[in-house]
Amino acid sequence: MDTKSFLLKEPYGNRYMLGPALVKLSNAYLDSNEVRGAAIPWTRELASRTGMSVRLGIELFPEVFLVHHDYRPDGTHQMRETGLTLPTHASALGKVLMAYNPTLADKIIERGLAPLTADTIVTEDLKFPANYSQVS
Numbered sequence: 001m002d003t004k005s006f007l008l009k010e011p012y013g014n015r016y017m018l019g020p021a022l023v024k025l026s027n028a029y030l031d032s033n034e035v036r037g038a039a040i041p042w043t044r045e046l047a048s049r050t051g052m053s054v055r056l057g058i059e060l061f062p063e064v065f066l067v068h069h070d071y072r073p074d075g076t077h078q079m080r081e082t083g084l085t086l087p088t089h090a091s092a093l094g095k096v097l098m099a100y101n102p103t104l105a106d107k108i109i110e111r112g113l114a115p116l117t118a119d120t121i122v123t124e125d126l127k128f129p130a131n132y133s134q135v136s
Contacts, residue, residue: 053078
């Protein structure tokens with residue numbers, strides 16, 4: 001798997017990480033995903049109406065897996081986010097999932113919260129923020 005770039009070994013260690021060939025393989029799967037195909041007209045329309053990028057994600061504990069991403073319609077250079085994962089507790093999409101699924105929120109918090117940025121909420125305050133009731 002190492003020679004085919006499915007895995008990469010740490011330069012000065014014994015650990016492995018996923019390699020670029022596996023990412024390409026996952027993107028081929030996403031291109032044929034039925035949920036993604038059904039969502040594309042809706043996400044494009046939403047991006048067009050709002051002028052913002054639109055993400056469609058699913059819970060992949062303890063992360064959010066981005067099944068689809070529509071770019072902002074302003075024509076600026078943007079990175080394709082389809083296939084990326086985001087920490088559930090540190091992303092807007094993940095917080096929406098947590099607002100609708102308190103059991104998920106409890107599990108995420110029990111596991112421990114690593115900061116993604118200096119502004120990432122990593123305390124029990126994440127459990128029931130005042131704005132969750134507005135989301136759900």
